Amino acid sequence: MxxxxxxxxxxxxxxxxxxxxxxxxxxxxxxxxxxxxxxxxxxxxxxxxxxxxxxxxxxxxxxxxxxxxxxxxxxxxxxxxxxxxGKDIWELARQVSRERRKREIEPILKVLGKVQSVTGKSDEVKEFKTVTSDLKDFSSKIDGALDKFTRSDKNWFFKMLLKL
Amino acid sequence: MxxxxxxxxxxxxxxxxxxxxxxxxxxxxxxxxxxxxxxxxxxxxxxxxxxxxxxxxxxxxxxxxxxxxxxxxxxxxxxxxxxxxGKDIWELARQVSRERRKREIEPILKVLGKVQSVTGKSDEVKEFKTVTSDLKDFSSKIDGALDKFTRSDKNWFFKMLLKL
DNA sequence: TTTTATTTTCAATAAATTTTGAAAATAAAG
DNA sequence: CTTTATTTTCAAAATTTATTGAAAATAAAA
Known part of the structure; x- marks a missing residue:
């Protein structure tokens, strides 16, 4: 080619x-x-x-x-x-993660936090609170992992990926 | 609320x-x-x-x-x-990863593989091959990790995230 | 300062994507 | 088989998003 x-x-x-x-x-x-x-x-x-x-x-x-x-x-x-x-792909991934985390994950976490205050004890409300809470837990974990990733050392990260 | x-x-x-x-x-x-x-x-x-x-x-x-x-x-x-x-958020993330991997990562890996065959020894060609090769390596690693993730056990994954 | 080069902005336009709604197709009931 | 309910399709319309191009702003040179 x-x-x-x-x-x-x-x-x-x-x-x-x-x-x-x-x-x-x-x-x-x-x-x-x-x-x-x-x-x-x-x-x-x-x-x-x-x-x-x-x-x-x-x-x-x-x-x-x-x-x-x-x-x-x-x-x-x-x-x-x-x-x-920049030519360093790892640096690029890190920067993109950093930005998307800031621009997208943080706002959704904020909303998920707020809607936890919904009141009521119907099935609908129960389901709503369970699901949004699960979603918040999961997103927080991902958020934490991404934060760790964006702060981590390149070699550590690659070793971790390999070990995975 | x-x-x-x-x-x-x-x-x-x-x-x-x-x-x-x-x-x-x-x-x-x-x-x-x-x-x-x-x-x-x-x-x-x-x-x-x-x-x-x-x-x-x-x-x-x-x-x-x-x-x-x-x-x-x-x-x-x-x-x-x-x-x-489905209400299981982890299952949801797994399925979304599976699909995006199939729909988006695999096609780009294919292109990155193909363009490796570019010939020439100018600076431009050298840079092209280096960058696309780096990108391919990185994407393959991410692809592998996602594959592992989509096949993994829920508990293993959460433990891993925490350990991270 | 004046002139010229370059960058930025943004209203108008174009393109892409999404949405509608009604007709066609399919499936269930009578 | 015929009627009625439901789902699917898809061309046309609406909306959203991206792009242009030229005027305004900025910056450098003369």
Whole structure:
């Protein structure tokens, strides 16, 4: 397979995967592009590679920076901003976990905590409290494990995965 | 908090969470509704509770059955089909993992395998092969861990989570 | 300061996804 | 077999989400 084809396949696949996990396709594609690029890229590079508008490129680059998985790199003597993605996959997974935990797990835990205060003793209320409580317990455990993971040492994590 | 309000909050929150994980909002809401319901529900029950059309209800109920997290329950003497969701959260997580692994991780692993055959020795190609290879290694490890998880015993899993 | 390059914003537009509702298909009852 | 209830399908409509492109803002150079 030639490079051009492989690159295209990878960027497409990464975009599709992103979509099915609630991440905007172009955002995932820009990330894929930066991941495999040996040098940092400008907005114009990204626009051209992915055939997207300036506004779209700019917004998604910023979303990636908000997620903490892409950063600006200032190149001396160059006017344009350059962007690059970290190449360490474990670091990437850690950062994504950190963000999703903050953005999604914590809010749902908050709701599950609140609805525990529902009053009544009908079957419906009993079932509601049991299920939401179980859900809260489970989510808390996952939350704790993710917290541990995002703070853990790379080697420890890989050893643990293997031992699993 | 009264039951009605709690129920509403929970269903809304579950729908929102679903959305940010690539799951259709109504699908997640139907699941939430069945989760907290002490008895199985008909399509009409679901339509009324969530104020959605018959077609919408039917399609999403079927999607939930395809995911293996909702099942039909035949009630003797009743014409209408009844549906129920399993109440065991661990079982739910296991089933969701199983499905996402099959639907999403396996396809990306396949692509990552294929693009490894890219030829050339430029910096770009080198970077491409390194990153996609790292990504494949990492994904395989996660895939393996998920496989283990979906086959494991509940108690073993909880003990492991705690030990973590 | 003025000019030029670059980035950011955002209203308008386009695209993708979801939802509806009614017709067709299926299944149970009479 | 005929009637009635229920489920399924799917084209059209509605809604949501993503994208464009150009104007405004910002930043660097002259």
């Amino acid at each position: 030639n490079y051009h084809e492989g690159k295209h396949k990878f960027i497409q696949a990464w975009g599709t995967l992103g979509s099915s996990w609630g991440i905007n396709k172009v955002m995932a594609q820009i990330h894929a592009l930066l991941l495999i690029s040996p040098k940092s890229l400008t907005t114009d590079d990204i626009m051209e590679e992915l055939k997207i508008s300036r506004g779209n490129a700019n917004m998604n680059i910023h979303a990636l920076m908000d997620w903490g998985i892409v950063e600006k790199e200032l190149i001396v003597g160059e006017r344009k901003d350059h962007y690059r993605a | 009264n039951y009605h309000e709690g129920k509403h909050k929970f269903i809304q929150a579950w729908g929102t969470l679903g959305s940010s994980w690539g799951i259709n909002k109504v699908m997640a809401q139907i699941h939430a509704l069945l989760l907290i319901s002490p008895k199985s529900l008909t399509t009409d029950d679901i339509m009324e509770e969530l104020k959605i059309s018959r077609g919408n209800a039917n399609m999403n109920i079927h999607a939930l059955m395809d995911w293996g997290i909702v099942e039909k329950e035949l009630i003797v003497g009743e014409r209408k089909d009844h549906y129920r969701a």
